[in-house]
Amino acid sequence: DTAVSQTPKYLVTQMGNDKSIKCEQNLGHDTMYWYKQDSKKFLKIMFSYNNKELIINETVPNRFSPKSPDKAHLNLHINSLELGDSAVYFCASSQGLAGTYEQYFGPGTRLTVT
């Protein structure tokens, strides 16, 4: 059984389009995250939700809007896509916000903006 799943795995789209990436976890965790990994493999946290509430919102353009309909889902909607948005986006979850909880990552969504 997949613990953290993301769809789609690959997404190719043109500049200016709006797209969404979905994430679901079946671990019963309270906290979910979105990360961006650029071409240099640098991971950066974008958002963190705990019990459907936004906890961490790093310096991310407001074209990116996370939505958490319930604790098991955290979707990422991106408006007006730009070339610089091309990256791999990872969803993750953890039992809670406490520092020692393990984070479990999804397989990633490779977004290519042309």
Place this chain on the structure above:
Amino acid sequence: KNQVEQSPQSLIILEGKNCTLQCNYTVSPFSNLRWYKQDTGRGPVSLTIMTFSENTKSNGRYTATLDADTKQSSLHITASQLSDSASYICVVRRNDYKLSFGAGTTVTVRA
């Protein structure tokens, strides 16, 4: 300047040999430090988590050390295997939940 610096950027070792990866950080206030392994095309997988009071923690052939005074950590891989080829990422967490990521060390194990 990144608050988490990893070295080397990449290394190549022969199967069966040992290697050590370094992580220096300036993040404060410190909560914990994690090492992740990321295989190509996959999401990161946690190897170890260490808090301020822990000096060493092992996970199979992986052993992490932490010196909170000098703000240094290392990840030692013993008797490397081909499956150890991956990127290893050091992540430091602050008390306010914020995470700082290193750029990773790419390890290539050759037969």
